[in-house]
Amino acid sequence: MKFRIYRYNPETDDAPYMQDYDLSIDAGDKMLLDAILLIKEQDDSLSLRKSCREGVCGSDAMNINGRNGLACITQLSELKQPIELRPLPGLPVIRDLVVDMTQFFKQYHSIKPYLVNNDPPPETERLQSVTARAELDGLYECILCGCCTTACPSFWWNPDKFVGPAGLLQAYRFLADTRDQATAERLDNLEDPYRLFRCHSIMNCVDVCPKELNPTRAIAKIKDMMVKRIV
Amino acid sequence: MTISKRTFDVVVVGAGGSGMRAALAMSEAGLKVAVLSKVFPTRSHTVAAQGGIAASLGNVTEDNWHWHMYDTVKGSDYLGDQDAIEFMCRAAPEVVYELEHFGMPFDRLDNGKIYQRPFGGHMQDYGKNPVQRACAAADRTGHALLHTLYQQNVKANTNFFVEWMALDLIRDEDGDVLGVTAMEIETGEVMILHARATLFATGGAGRIFSASTNAYINTGDGLGMAARAGIPLEDMEFFQFHPTGVYGAGVLITEGVRGEGGYLVNRDGERFMQRYAPNAKDLASRDVVSRAMATEIKEGRGCGPRGDHVLLKLDHLGDDVIRHRLPGIREISLKFAHVDPAQAPIPVVPTAHYMMGGIPTNYHGQVVAPYKTGPEEVVQGFYAVGECACVSVHGANRLGCNSLLDLLVFGREAARQIIEDLARNPHPKPLPPDAAERPLARLARLDTQKEGESVAEVGDAMRHVMQAHCGVFRFPDLLAEGVKQIGEVAVRARNTVIKDKSRIFNTARVEALELDNLIEVAQATMHSAAAREESRGGHARDDFPLRDDVKWLKHSLYFSAGERLDYKPVRLKPLTVESFPLKARVY
Ligand SMILES: Cc1cc2nc3c(=O)[nH]c(=O)nc-3n(C[C@H](O)[C@H](O)[C@H](O)COP(=O)(O)OP(=O)(O)OC[C@H]3O[C@@H](n4cnc5c(N)ncnc54)[C@H](O)[C@@H]3O)c2cc1C
Ligand code: SF4
Ligand code: SF4
Numbered sequence: 001m002k003f004r005i006y007r008y009n010p011e012t013d014d015a016p017y018m019q020d021y022d023l024s025i026d027a028g029d030k031m032l033l034d035a036i037l038l039i040k041e042q043d044d045s046l047s048l049r050k051s052c053r054e055g056v057c058g059s060d061a062m063n064i065n066g067r068n069g070l071a072c073i074t075q076l077s078e079l080k081q082p083i084e085l086r087p088l089p090g091l092p093v094i095r096d097l098v099v100d101m102t103q104f105f106k107q108y109h110s111i112k113p114y115l116v117n118n119d120p121p122p123e124t125e126r127l128q129s130v131t132a133r134a135e136l137d138g139l140y141e142c143i144l145c146g147c148c149t150t151a152c153p154s155f156w157w158n159p160d161k162f163v164g165p166a167g168l169l170q171a172y173r174f175l176a177d178t179r180d181q182a183t184a185e186r187l188d189n190l191e192d193p194y195r196l197f198r199c200h201s202i203m204n205c206v207d208v209c210p211k212e213l214n215p216t217r218a219i220a221k222i223k224d225m226m227v228k229r230i231v
Numbered sequence: 232m233t234i235s236k237r238t239f240d241v242v243v244v245g246a247g248g249s250g251m252r253a254a255l256a257m258s259e260a261g262l263k264v265a266v267l268s269k270v271f272p273t274r275s276h277t278v279a280a281q282g283g284i285a286a287s288l289g290n291v292t293e294d295n296w297h298w299h300m301y302d303t304v305k306g307s308d309y310l311g312d313q314d315a316i317e318f319m320c321r322a323a324p325e326v327v328y329e330l331e332h333f334g335m336p337f338d339r340l341d342n343g344k345i346y347q348r349p350f351g352g353h354m355q356d357y358g359k360n361p362v363q364r365a366c367a368a369a370d371r372t373g374h375a376l377l378h379t380l381y382q383q384n385v386k387a388n389t390n391f392f393v394e395w396m397a398l399d400l401i402r403d404e405d406g407d408v409l410g411v412t413a414m415e416i417e418t419g420e421v422m423i424l425h426a427r428a429t430l431f432a433t434g435g436a437g438r439i440f441s442a443s444t445n446a447y448i449n450t451g452d453g454l455g456m457a458a459r460a461g462i463p464l465e466d467m468e469f470f471q472f473h474p475t476g477v478y479g480a481g482v483l484i485t486e487g488v489r490g491e492g493g494y495l496v497n498r499d500g501e502r503f504m505q506r507y508a509p510n511a512k513d514l515a516s517r518d519v520v521s522r523a524m525a526t527e528i529k530e531g532r533g534c535g536p537r538g539d540h541v542l543l544k545l546d547h548l549g550d551d552v553i554r555h556r557l558p559g560i561r562e563i564s565l566k567f568a569h570v571d572p573a574q575a576p577i578p579v580v581p582t583a584h585y586m587m588g589g590i591p592t593n594y595h596g597q598v599v600a601p602y603k604t605g606p607e608e609v610v611q612g613f614y615a616v617g618e619c620a621c622v623s624v625h626g627a628n629r630l631g632c633n634s635l636l637d638l639l640v641f642g643r644e645a646a647r648q649i650i651e652d653l654a655r656n657p658h659p660k661p662l663p664p665d666a667a668e669r670p671l672a673r674l675a676r677l678d679t680q681k682e683g684e685s686v687a688e689v690g691d692a693m694r695h696v697m698q699a700h701c702g703v704f705r706f707p708d709l710l711a712e713g714v715k716q717i718g719e720v721a722v723r724a725r726n727t728v729i730k731d732k733s734r735i736f737n738t739a740r741v742e743a744l745e746l747d748n749l750i751e752v753a754q755a756t757m758h759s760a761a762a763r764e765e766s767r768g769g770h771a772r773d774d775f776p777l778r779d780d781v782k783w784l785k786h787s788l789y790f791s792a793g794e795r796l797d798y799k800p801v802r803l804k805p806l807t808v809e810s811f812p813l814k815a816r817v818y
């Protein structure tokens with residue numbers, strides 16, 4: 001199978017380039033990550049992040065034939081050749097397929113991603129109804145892979161000002177939690193022309209999320225809460 | 232190479248569930264803590280835990296910690312230390328409630344309490360009937376737990392060193408531990424982290440086997456570092472093979488599937504666990520189920536054209552239950568086994584999963600080793616928690632859902648102990664002059680080595696030897712041959728070559744350094760297994776099929792230097808209750 005992979009090592013390369021690899025492999029039911037690791041056995045200088053190999057840790061997000069995804073759960077047989085692999089767009093490249101995610105995590109941290117409840121905790125669990133808990137489905141499952149945010153044009157233009165779909169999805173995760181008491185602060189924190197309102201519902205984020213989550217819907221719900229709060 | 236140095240109160244190596252639970256308590260107590268992780272914290276392998284966390288909340292069926300304790304002792308095949316087991320089972324409800332208060336999105340019952348499901352080996356009334364003890368967030372409990380703990384650490388302003396790999400432990404001539412040397416993966420920079428307390432929370436080492444449920448990063452680094460620094464490794468022969476890894480891929484299918492009513496069938500469609508464990512059936516302990524599966528396969532009742540796996544049937548649960556309670560399993564099954572579990576059964580095989588052994592500690596997380604006066608002397612300044620530690624609560628076989636519990640209970644307890652110890656010991660000891668000698672030599676070798684085998688080649692050889700010689704059933708000739716072969720692989724590992732000499736995000740170098748650790752773990756496992764002439768929990772010898780409490784009711788201690796074994800007694804006396812007497816183990 002034929003691959004074209006983005007290569008860049010700031011120590012030795014003046015500029016990034018695409019390198020071709022030819023791998024004799026039977027795609028069968030193998031995943032893209034399996035193939036990349038076989039390439040790495042031949043050329044150990046190819047750098048990427050990987051860990052769980054089952055789509056739960058969020059390490060191996062990359063741009064695969066023009067679309068962001070996780071290599072470990074992308075079926076090799078479904079990819080058109082040459083398979084073109086690039087680092088996630090919109091973030092500085094450290095080396096090869098490894099990007100610097102500092103900005104991504106900074107935005108995630110900026111939404112205060114933790115439960116706030118200042119009541120003294122009860123002896124046992126805080127109660128939550130089945131329906132209230134169901135509000136968190138489709139939100140808490142995010143693996144912080146960055147596929148969505150780095151596919152979002154609004155984030156490319158304003159990475160320092162726009163929270164981005166991943167961060168906003170988590171902002172809504174806490175807004176939607178009946179145990180959280182910081183609703184007003186959370187909304188204040190997003191009340192700004194950029195942080196939330198730069199989202200123009202382009203839906204790239206929804207398209208690429210490997211966990212089939214829907215940041216656009218969460219963003220709409222936050223906007224809704226903002227509006228309701230004014231009236 | 233020049234190396235920088237920084238000083239902290241505490242260095243935590245590992246940001247999985249155990250490391251982050253401990254870090255949270257210490258950050259909140261105002262200590263200056265550095266938490267190192269090879270990967271961004273939420274990418275640690277705790278994220279993959281599916282089924283649940285055990286605690287006798289009794290939200291669905293009546294339960295109490297005495298029953299939980301009994302199950303854990305029995306599950307451990309009586310090798311678990313009963314003081315530590317009592318400590319863990321008593322603290323379980325409290326740490327789970329705490330986690331809920333931190334924001335953990337547990338599933339709920341109609342009355343608003345935490346949802347609990349049945350799990351293997353967890354029973355009511357001292358072994359009578361299955362109990363619902365596993366507190367769950369769908370089948371993503373580990374993900375929910377790890378993210379919740381990370382979030383609380385963000386709130387507490389914990390100082391993370393992300394993508395820093397610890398290389399070696401620093402011990403002075405008294406044997407006290409004074410920190411670690413570590414490498415920043417992004418830049419290749421090496422640094423000494425000097426600390427009054429060093430806590431290892433580096434997780435498991437499932438990557439010593441070729442078929443494993445573990446992540447690529449589970450390379451037993453903490454054990455390798457400890458072994459190189461002269462600390463023995465305890466009970467390494469006890470490795471858990473999970474009954475239900477996806478055939479071929481190794482990805483885990485949680486026991487929670489059987490908790491929700493799924494069961495295993497052989498080629499004749501027979502629910503064979505009825506024959507092996509008439510009472511608990513598919514919810515017997517993992518070692519029992521894995522051996523039953525291996526026996527079915529060996530005796531020609533396996534499925535598929537090669538008869539080399541069995542089937543996990545859950546279509547009778549209905550699409551609704553599967554989508555609601557087991558959404559992650561549905562996803563894994565579709566992606567890795569290409570079956571919709573609501574339509575067809577999932578092909579599964581026993582797969583290397585969990586390391587019961589590890590760095591020996593007491594139930595306060597303090598590392599204990601034979602030193603001057605006795606087998607369990609505290610190593611000053613050194614602590615270990617989570618899968619890399621051997622407390623020992625899991626003994627010869629861990630019960631499902633007891634690991635996440637172990638992370639929280641002992642993570643929190645080690646933090647408490649460290650806070651107490653540091654209050655007594657305000658001044659750091661000076662570093663020895665050769666503090667960074669070993670890691671620098673290891674790095675220098677990789678920099679200068681021009682010829683040799685690749686890391687991948689030697690790694691494959693190691694995984695092959697372990698898989699073929701130290702699996703679910705262990706045979707005397709294979710073990711003897713395994714000891715010889717793994718020794719040869721260890722020699723080869725000292726001469727690997729990496730072509731990539733760059734300093735920037737050099738993952739080839741990281742993998743070469745990891746191989747050093749894997750080899751330590753593989754050697755310890757093989758040697759300990761070859762020596763133990765009995766069958767107990769996860770260690771099943773073909774030539775000694777029975778448990779032998781007269782000769783072998785004792786913990787193994789493997790010393791890397793000299794490849795030597797020693798033993799120490801099991802702590803049969805709990806803290807406040809009566810001991811559970813030794814009994815034959817039937818489910
Ligand atoms: C697929 C799967 C499902 C499971 N399901 C369950 C379940 O349902 N219930 C249950 O109780 N248990 C379950 N277990 C077991 C349990 O998840 C693990 O035992 C547990 O999560 C281990 O946690 P830990 O904190 O010890 O380590 P980990 O979560 O593995 O974290 C290790 C940390 O150490 C860091 N690290 C390692 N080496 C270095 C180094 N050299 N330098 C710097 N950092 C380093 C890593 O980066 C990581 O942050 C499951 C295990 C697997 C594999
Ligand atoms: S919907 Fe909003 S967040 Fe998602 S890609 Fe479009 S602009 Fe970005
Ligand atoms: S929302 Fe989806 S794509 Fe975005 S970070 Fe989370 S898991 Fe990744």
Ligand code: FES
Pocket residue numbers: 050051052053054055056057058059060061070071072073
């Ligand atoms: S390796 Fe963890 S998501 Fe792909």
